[in-house]
């Protein structure tokens with residue numbers, strides 16, 4: 001499998017070879033992922049085709065994540081790292097990544113190996129037809145494997161409520177594994193800084209009339225390290241973002 005292709009200019013005899021164009025950015029937000037980041041980076045790098053890049057946004061990690069990325073960068077030219085001096089949140093890292101990405105397609109994946117890297121190819125391919133492709137736990141064939149019960153239950157119920165609230169024709173509004181056409185996601189003005197940003201992106205894409213397609217995802221539990229998800233701390237930012245987004249309910253034109 002080969003993720004990403006290099007497109008070059010027309011093969012006009014005698015013409016200089018056009019500089020290769022990056023077509024794909026795999027974008028991973030990472031915060032204190034020292035236990036898994038090397039396995040993750042090597043796993044992605046092994047699958048990247050020419051002209052594709054892996055962009056890790058290290059969001060002020062205070063463990064060895066930054067040092068490991070520095071070392072890996074020396075011999076993995078496809079790896080790019082953007083570092084926030086202080087932790088700003090997963091959504092803030094995505095916003096940084098969307099602006100820094102060089103690919104015309106951007107695939108977001110968690111850095112904890114909970115997302116199947118073999119799915120990246122299919123997500124990218126489907127962006128030929130639609131603006132965004134979500135890897136969804138809640139379409140036939142999708143699910144969660146080994147994810148703690150409370151976490152799984154919250155995801156199921158939360159997504160059900162959000163879907164009804166926003167009248168959204170998308171089943172997994174909060175999934176972290178997605179492919180976007182860069183020109184669809186980059187113009188979004190995102191207020192979220194944390195995990196709630198995934199919901200914000202979903203709703204803003206729909207409100208902008210963008211087409212979203214879902215493919216099944218079996219989410220695994222993280223391969224190592226500690227979860228950054230704090231359930232109680234999620235409530236205020238989710239409440240804030242829901243209040244901001246409600247006027248954008250899908251199908252409502254106001």
Ligand SMILES: Nc1nc2c(ncn2[C@@H]2O[C@H](COP(=O)(O)OP(=O)(O)OP(=O)(O)O)[C@@H](O)[C@H]2O)c(=O)[nH]1
Nearest residue numbers: 029030031059089090093110111112222227228229
């Ligand atoms: N840049 C950035 N990334 C973060 C932050 N918090 C979490 N992440 C990353 O976002 C991804 C998802 O975070 P997780 O802690 O795995 O959250 P989760 O997937 O909901 O929960 P678990 O897999 O159960 O831990 C991982 O790649 C994290 O490293 C943050 O504050 N900043």
Ligand SMILES: [Mg+2]
Nearest residue numbers: 110112114222
């Ligand atoms: Mg995770």
